[in-house]
Amino acid sequence: MIRPAAPAADRPAAADRPADLVLHSAHVHTVDDSRPRAEAIAVRDGRIAWVGDGDDWRALTGPDTEVVDARGRLVLPGFVDSHNHVRLGSDADCVQLAGARTLEEIGARIAERLRCHPDADWIEGEAFDYSAIPGGRMPTAADLDRFTGDRPAFVLSYDVHTAWLNTAALRRLGIDRDTGQTAYGTVRKDPATGEPTGFLTDFAVRGLSRDGHRALRAAGVPWADPDRQYRRLAGSLDMAARYGITTVVEPQNSLDDLPLFERALAEGRLRSRLVAGLFHPRGTTAEDLAAFAEAARRHRSDRFRVGPLKLYIDDVVEPHTAALLEPYAGHHSHRGETFYPPEEFAEVLAGLDAAGFQAFVHATGDRGIRTVLDAVEHARTVNGPRDARHQIVHVECLDPADVPRFAELGVVACMQPRHCSPDIAGPGRDWAEAVGEHRWTKAWPMRSLHRAGAVLALSSDWNVAEMDPLVGLYTAVTRRGLDGGEPWMPGETLDLATALRGYTLGSAHAVHLERELGSLAPGKLADLVLLSDDLFAVEPKAYLDARVELGVLGGEVVHRAD
Incomplete structure (x- = not known):
């Protein structure tokens, strides 16, 4: 279990026992509003013991303390990737296209x-x-x-849909x-x-389900073999540690997939905390929900947790399977479909909410997103408000009328900045052409949501896009392609501090872990990274050349750059 943070009065004084790790002469960007910036940080027994300035850190050191001179480089909370399909990974046995x-x-x-x-x-x-x-x-x-x-x-x-x-x-x-x-x-x-x-x-909805995977395996498709799945998982977990991702949210799994994570934990491959969501396809039964709840009770350690439920309301824009309010560009009537009638989905979500589940709902089209917001509003009406933190995942095409509803309903916007890059979704690409130029202002409105008070949980959606959070930060701040060029919808860029919050504290909040993770404050778990550069002191293009020099999970160094 995650150990509760000790009250300040109960924590050992600095002189009582030396720290295990100290980083000094740093730019410590804490993502802690009570102390946004510091110069040094000390770690003891897996938690942050002290954050401060100057040479005060020397009083915390002893003969066994590892002392790291950061030489002005940036120290951040460990990245929390709120939507990362580590179980899908990138398969070495597949042709990479x-x-x-x-x-x-x-x-x-x-x-x-x-x-x-x-x-x-x-x-x-x-x-x-x-x-x-x-x-x-x-x-x-x-x-x-x-x-x-x-x-x-x-x-x-590329989107596995x-x-x-x-x-x-x-x-x-x-x-x-x-x-x-x-x-x-x-x-x-x-x-x-x-x-x-x-x-x-609908491959993501069906092929990644328990029945879908079993059917592919029975048909002899090698991709679905459990050993192949584990190799993908292990490779992705190694990559996460290398990129300073100290917490991964794997959003869509069946009960059959949980032994893969248990194996990774037992073999020491799980060098990030992992939160596994369970897939809730249409037709999920009361017996299934009881099994989900039991899995959540069984897996609640500080390294591996199970709990949220993943649902779909629509599919994706490019093949015209997302649900739009108005027809696709060039079509007279086709708007895509929702996987549930709205009334049915509202009742399903209200039932999950009443049972205490948190829902991650995939929604890309503006009609799909509105259907989910309406369902959350219905759940609050019938159940009363609670701190559920239901998520809408992707939020690709959002009608302006629905922007304020995220904050009003307590819905987290789980978004992937790299998806809105012009070299992926912009002019001349299938996404932009499918919705039509008149809807481009609806594309990934991160700044509008932030200004309206919504919690942003930013993520990679690996292996749909690059796992590296620095790539996501670059795109969030610039809305440019990796080769530069003109920005697409630059009015929806984020400043660096807001984007970093989305990759740390916002994503921790999204899975109810903000008291333990996501910022650097005394008493919190010592999950942190040291970067090769101070991102606040360089142009955004330089983010792409930066790397994680040191990755620390619970006070343990899990990655050290060569």
Whole structure:
């Protein structure tokens, strides 16, 4: 269990017992409003013992104290990544398609994989970008067939919300013109022939569910193998420690996935605290909820906790499956769909709220977001207000009328700054073209939400985007691509201090851990990072060249740069 912070009067005086670790001559950005800045910090028994200035730190040292001269560099609370799919990771056994801008480049990468692994039973790929498909259409089995031949191919989009299969994979999985839904996705059909196109939507909703994963594993798709899952998890956890992420929120898991985290903990691979959300698909039963509650009771240590529930109200903008208030650009009537009728979703959320659960709800479209806010308002009406901190995750296209409702209803805006970068979502990209220029002012309105009093919990959404919080900070502050260029919707940038709060205290608040994590104050858990540069003293472009020199979790050094 997380040990409660000792009252100031009960903590040992500095001279009684030396600190275990001291960092001095630093710019300590505490994210603590009572003392925003300091020059030194001392750690004892896993907690922050002292924060101060000058040479007072010397009184806390002893022969075994590790003393680090920060030489003016920046010390921050450890990053809290409020939405990070460490269990999905980046799979070394998949063809990596990030950055492939054309079908030909996708084909070249597949050919290279086949050259190196000629006996592979399946071709698997991840991170394909919708914009690589010519003409703004969605991919087809025929597109893959020319590169893969008769070997089955299973390829995931960069956002893991869609799957792309070739003809051999359709046969292997038993998908034909009579198949509408599978346990792992919705089968798109050619309107002229009625045959499956090879494109599956709703993969994140179905394929990452317990039933979906079991169905893929039973069909022999190697990506779903538990050992492959664990390798992805272990690699992602190592990356999190390297990037100074001291707390990870893995938002979507089934009960079957929890042994992966238990194994990582037992093997010493869990060098960040981890909060695991459990997936609540439509049709979740009372028995399922009882099992979720029992899992939460069983896993409540300071290193591994289980508890929040993940729901979906809509899908994603690029394939036109997010729910919009008005039709998609170029369409007369198509607005996308919600996974629940609004009235049903309101009752589901009210029931979860009454049972004491916290909900993380994926919502990208303005109608999807409004449906969730309406449901939270309904829950407060029937249950009375409570400090639930329900989250809306992504908040990509938000109607201005709904901006103040986040603070009014106590809803956390869990957002991913990198998603709004112009090289991912901006002009000429599928997201911007799908919503149309008249809605660009609704795109990721982080500054508007902050000014309206909403709590921002910022995150990476790895492996949809880079895990490195410094990349997210750069994008939040500039709204520019990684290569610079013109900013997109610069009126919604954040200042650095606000963005840092979103990656630390805001994200800790989002999972009810702000009393223990997210700022540097005496008595709190000693989760902190030392950066190679003082971000407040350099231009934002330099954030991308900075790195974590030292990562500390509960007073233990878990990462030290070479």
